[in-house]
Amino acid sequence: MTPAAAPARVGQGTAVEQSRAVAEVQAAVLVARQFPRNEAACVARMQTACAQKELAQRAFFRFPRGSSNVSGETIQLAKELARCWGNIQFGVAELRRDEEYGESEMQAWAWDMETNERSSTTFIVPHARWANGQAQKLADFRDVYENNANNGARRLREMIFTVLPVWYIEQAKTACTKTLATGGGDVPRPQRIAEAIGAYEGIGVTADQIETKLGRESAKWTDIDLGQLQVIFQSIQRGEVTKDEEFPKPRVTADEITGAKAATS
Incomplete structure (x- = not known):
């Protein structure tokens, strides 16, 4: 299948949007360099957030795979840790949707603007859901959207955790586990x-x-x-x-x- 050719000209609206996006990135990097994070304050914000029962209850996931269970940290925890750490941008986007082959090409990324550390991944999401031991094709546009969003969230979580310090993540996991165990209070x-x-x-x-x-x-x-x-x-x-x-x-x-x-x- 021959890929579609790039448009010969770019519309005025597209050009304005591209210029705006570049300017936003440049401004964000400048602000991050002018106001570097205070790691002690970041850790304090994280500890305060993880002490909240509402976050701790959403911090971990668990689902069956074969004869065992898979568990780990959720995208909700990853986003909150990125917010507390500061100067981090992240996102997920659908780059291309191929209705003929029933798949979407997507990208998830996270960027520490202060250290200029960036992690990204591009992946293919089939328009199908595994159920009853077989892949079931998704025809409804909303089902396709939700399937893409779920797959994108998992990749986004990985990208965010890649740019965050390991010790910071481990402290957050310990804090959330303690909150779950103690009920978030006395x-x-x-x-x-x-x-x-x-x-x-x-x-x-x-x-x-x-x-x-x-x-x-x-x-x-x-x-x-x-x-x-x-x-x-x-x-x-x-x-x-x-x-x-x-x-x-x-x-x-x-x-x-x-x-x-x-x-x-």
Whole structure:
């Protein structure tokens, strides 16, 4: 397939937009150089943000892949860390959409304007979604848009984390985990355990199922257990994993069936 030729002339509106974009970049770089970040202040902002329960609950994802679970940090956490670090621009764009081949060419990037460190990646997103063990083609334009946005967000997260210091990211992860474990305040652990059980019962998961998963009675749950339950609960709410995948119902044994029949006869 022969690629489309570049236009012979550029319209006035396009030329103005291109000039404006160049001027914005130059101004942003100049401001970043004139007002360099104060790392101590950046870390303080990050610690304050990660101490908020609302952010900590959205900081991690979890979804099944094969016989195991994949977990990590969300794009919401990446964007917040970039905001706290300062002088960083990032974005994702659809460069080209090919309806004939059913795919989009996209680019995600992040740029530290102060150090001039830039990370970018170009990737192809098929207009299809994997479901029921096979790829299902997407025909609706909104489905294609959402599929592109989801794939772009994952790449964007990687680009942002590439330009941020590793120690800074690790401190943020630790802070968010602590917030999840402690409930973001001085709430006693028994109360947080009761709230966790109540939240799960609201989506049809019993306390017995949770205890089976954690391997201990609710009275013995630790702060780490409560943090893990928060991540799983939010992942279920976002549709990344189902409750049956995380909390499978116990299988009924032959002895239990026989015993039930004997009791009714």
